[in-house]
Amino acid sequence: MLREERYNYIVNEVKIRNRVLLTDIARKLNVSEDTIRRDLNHLDEQGKIKKVHGGAISSSFHLYSYREDQIYAHEHKSTIASKAVKLLHENCVVLMSGGTTNLELARLIPDNIRFTVFTPSLPVAMQLIAHPLVETIFIGGRLSKDAQIALGGDAIRTLSHLKADILFMGTGNLDLDSGLTEFDWEVVQLKKAMMESAKKTVVLTISEKINSSQRFKICATSEVHTLITELEPSHSLLIPFREKGLELI
Amino acid sequence: MLREERYNYIVNEVKIRNRVLLTDIARKLNVSEDTIRRDLNHLDEQGKIKKVHGGAISSSFHLYSYREDQIYAHEHKSTIASKAVKLLHENCVVLMSGGTTNLELARLIPDNIRFTVFTPSLPVAMQLIAHPLVETIFIGGRLSKDAQIALGGDAIRTLSHLKADILFMGTGNLDLDSGLTEFDWEVVQLKKAMMESAKKTVVLTISEKINSSQRFKICATSEVHTLITELEPSHSLLIPFREKGLELI
DNA sequence: TCAAATTTTGTAAAATCGTGCAACATACCT
DNA sequence: AGGTATGTTGCACGATTTTACAAAATTTGA
Incomplete structure (x- = not known):
C-alpha cells in the first residue's frame, strides 16, 4: 500500500462521508494508527481535510451535520x-x-x-x-x-x-x-x-x-x-x- | 528488453491499475530497481505518470494531488x-x-x-x-x-x-x-x-x-x-x- | 475530579532514494 | 574496421524517508 493510495482513500472517504475515525482507517488499511495520524496531519496541512480529535472531517463546511x-x-x-x-x-x-x-x-x-x-x-x-x-x-x-x-x-x-x-x-x-x-x-x-x-x-x-x-x-x-x-x-x-x-x- | 518497452509496460500498468510498486516492476521485467527508478523519474518528467515513494500512480488521478x-x-x-x-x-x-x-x-x-x-x-x-x-x-x-x-x-x-x-x-x-x-x-x-x-x-x-x-x-x-x-x-x-x-x- | 482514549514525542528498524562508478552496449566518425 | 563519444545498466554506499512501537503528555467525557 503506497502512501498516496492512503491519501486518496482518506480524502475520498472524507469527501463521501464528511467524517472518518482514525481507528477505522487504520484497521481498514492495515497500518498502524501512527501512520494514519501522520497522514491526517499531512492532509490537514494541505487543506484537503480538517483533522480533529479522533479522526478528520471535511474541510469545507457543510450544510447538514450528522446527528x-x-x-x-x-x-x-x-x-x-x-x-x-x-x-x-x-x-x-x-x-x-x-x-x-x-x-x-x-x-x-x-x-x-x-x-x-x-x-x-x-x-x-x-x-x-x-x-x-x-x-x-x-x-x-x-x-x-x-x-x-x-x-x-x-x-x-x-x-x-x-x-x-x-x-x-x-x-x-x-x-x-x-x-x-x-x-x-x-x-x-x-x-x-x-x-x-x-x-x-x-x-x-x-x-x-x-x-x-x-x-x-x-x-x-x-x-x-x-x-x-x-x-x-x-x-x-x-x-x-x-x-x-x-x-x- | 528495450527501454521503450519498459516505458510502455509501466505506463500501461499505471493506466490499468492506477498504481504500481517499484519492486514489482523490477522483478517482473528482470531489471534492477535502479533502472526502474530511472524510468519512473523519466516518465514523471514527461508527465506520463506520477512518481511517489515506493512506486508510481496515475497522473490523471491528480484530483487530490499535492506535489x-x-x-x-x-x-x-x-x-x-x-x-x-x-x-x-x-x-x-x-x-x-x-x-x-x-x-x-x-x-x-x-x-x-x-x-x-x-x-x-x-x-x-x-x-x-x-x-x-x-x-x-x-x-x-x-x-x-x-x-x-x-x-x-x-x-x-x-x-x-x-x-x-x-x-x-x-x-x-x-x-x-x-x-x-x-x-x-x-x-x-x-x-x-x-x-x-x-x-x-x-x-x-x-x-x-x-x-x-x-x-x-x-x-x-x-x-x-x-x-x-x-x-x-x-x-x-x-x-x-x-x-x-x-x-x- | 478521574479513567479512558487520543495525541505527542522520541527511537530504532526497515525500506527507499540519490549518487558515483565501472562494465557494457550502441551510435557516430574517420 | 577501428576508435571515440555517448548512453545505459547494475552495483555499492551513505543519506533520507517511512514505519511501528513505547512512554509521556494531553484531551475527552462522565
Missing part, C-alpha cells in the same frame, strides 16, 4: 450492509438508492467481484468508482441538496428504460399497515420508479425505522421481497413481517 | 477560475465539464448568485450542491473511474436535448493548428456534444497546455469563443489566438 443517533446507528448499518453484500453475484445488475446504509454497502463490496450498478446517489457513485471492477452508471437528474441524489423527471425517465435484477432500497420507514413511507414527495416518486425497474426489492433498514411511518407512501409491505435489519430473523418485532411473506435476513 | 509543481499549477487554476466566475450572471444556464479547473470554479462561485448548472462531473456536482442557491442537474451515464465523469450514449443523449448559455470547458490541450484536443476518445465525444449544446464555449486552461496537442481532435480553434488563462491577454503566446478572433481573459 448523534446516526453515529450510534452506524454499526448497525454496517451489520446490515455486510448481510446485503451476500446477495451480490457476478455479472448481476443492481439498482441502489441513496442513504448511509447503501453507502456502507458500496464500501463493503469485495474487490474481486464484477457487476453493474445503477444509482442516482452521488455519495454511492463516488464510493463505487473507487472499486476496481464494478461498472457504475449514474442516473442523472436534478440534484437534491440534502439527500445528494438525482430526482425529478430525468431520473424517473431513465429508470423507465431499465430492468435490474435487484434493488437495494436504503432509507425509508417500514410499517406493517402503512407500508414503506418517505418524508419527501419527490423521493417517493423516485423510489416508486426504482421499484418498477427492479425484479426484486430489498429494503435495508435499522430496526428503529420499523413500525414507524412518514407522510407519503411508496408501496405496501407486501410489495417488498426482502427485509434486512440488524436483528435476528427470529426477533419478535419481525414475526408479523415474515407472516406477510417477506424474506428476512 | 509542489501541481500546487504551483493550482494557483494558476485558481486565478483562471476567479476570472471565469465573472462571466456568470443571475438565472443563466451553465454547462460545466470536468477537470480541476472547473472544480475550482465551482468552489469560487459567490453565495448570493442563483443560476442553473448542468454537469457530467461527479466532483463538480459534489461541490455545487454545497452552494445554497445554484440548482445542479447531473448529466447521467456510465462513470469513468479515472476522470470521474459520466460518458457514453446516455450522457450524449441528455446533452442533445439541452441548450445552455455558456459552456465552461475544463481540461484539454489547445493548439493553433490542431485545435482543441483530448487523449481519450470517449471524452472527445462527450465534449463535442457539450459544445453543440451551448451557445458559447469558454475554454479554461493553464498556459502549459497551450500549443500542445493530444491524440484526438474535439474542434478547431475558431469554434472556441473565449479563452481564459492565467496570462495577461497581451502575452505574446496568446496573440495568434486573438488574431483568430478569440476573446482572451
Whole structure:
C-alpha cells in the first residue's frame, strides 16, 4: 500500500462521508494508527481535510451535520450492509438508492467481484468508482441538496428504460399497515420508479425505522421481497413481517 | 528488453491499475530497481505518470494531488477560475465539464448568485450542491473511474436535448493548428456534444497546455469563443489566438 | 475530579532514494 | 574496421524517508 493510495482513500472517504475515525482507517488499511495520524496531519496541512480529535472531517463546511443517533446507528448499518453484500453475484445488475446504509454497502463490496450498478446517489457513485471492477452508471437528474441524489423527471425517465435484477432500497420507514413511507414527495416518486425497474426489492433498514411511518407512501409491505435489519430473523418485532411473506435476513 | 518497452509496460500498468510498486516492476521485467527508478523519474518528467515513494500512480488521478509543481499549477487554476466566475450572471444556464479547473470554479462561485448548472462531473456536482442557491442537474451515464465523469450514449443523449448559455470547458490541450484536443476518445465525444449544446464555449486552461496537442481532435480553434488563462491577454503566446478572433481573459 | 482514549514525542528498524562508478552496449566518425 | 563519444545498466554506499512501537503528555467525557 503506497502512501498516496492512503491519501486518496482518506480524502475520498472524507469527501463521501464528511467524517472518518482514525481507528477505522487504520484497521481498514492495515497500518498502524501512527501512520494514519501522520497522514491526517499531512492532509490537514494541505487543506484537503480538517483533522480533529479522533479522526478528520471535511474541510469545507457543510450544510447538514450528522446527528448523534446516526453515529450510534452506524454499526448497525454496517451489520446490515455486510448481510446485503451476500446477495451480490457476478455479472448481476443492481439498482441502489441513496442513504448511509447503501453507502456502507458500496464500501463493503469485495474487490474481486464484477457487476453493474445503477444509482442516482452521488455519495454511492463516488464510493463505487473507487472499486476496481464494478461498472457504475449514474442516473442523472436534478440534484437534491440534502439527500445528494438525482430526482425529478430525468431520473424517473431513465429508470423507465431499465430492468435490474435487484434493488437495494436504503432509507425509508417500514410499517406493517402503512407500508414503506418517505418524508419527501419527490423521493417517493423516485423510489416508486426504482421499484418498477427492479425484479426484486430489498429494503435495508435499522430496526428503529420499523413500525414507524412518514407522510407519503411508496408501496405496501407486501410489495417488498426482502427485509434486512440488524436483528435476528427470529426477533419478535419481525414475526408479523415474515407472516406477510417477506424474506428476512 | 528495450527501454521503450519498459516505458510502455509501466505506463500501461499505471493506466490499468492506477498504481504500481517499484519492486514489482523490477522483478517482473528482470531489471534492477535502479533502472526502474530511472524510468519512473523519466516518465514523471514527461508527465506520463506520477512518481511517489515506493512506486508510481496515475497522473490523471491528480484530483487530490499535492506535489509542489501541481500546487504551483493550482494557483494558476485558481486565478483562471476567479476570472471565469465573472462571466456568470443571475438565472443563466451553465454547462460545466470536468477537470480541476472547473472544480475550482465551482468552489469560487459567490453565495448570493442563483443560476442553473448542468454537469457530467461527479466532483463538480459534489461541490455545487454545497452552494445554497445554484440548482445542479447531473448529466447521467456510465462513470469513468479515472476522470470521474459520466460518458457514453446516455450522457450524449441528455446533452442533445439541452441548450445552455455558456459552456465552461475544463481540461484539454489547445493548439493553433490542431485545435482543441483530448487523449481519450470517449471524452472527445462527450465534449463535442457539450459544445453543440451551448451557445458559447469558454475554454479554461493553464498556459502549459497551450500549443500542445493530444491524440484526438474535439474542434478547431475558431469554434472556441473565449479563452481564459492565467496570462495577461497581451502575452505574446496568446496573440495568434486573438488574431483568430478569440476573446482572451 | 478521574479513567479512558487520543495525541505527542522520541527511537530504532526497515525500506527507499540519490549518487558515483565501472562494465557494457550502441551510435557516430574517420 | 577501428576508435571515440555517448548512453545505459547494475552495483555499492551513505543519506533520507517511512514505519511501528513505547512512554509521556494531553484531551475527552462522565
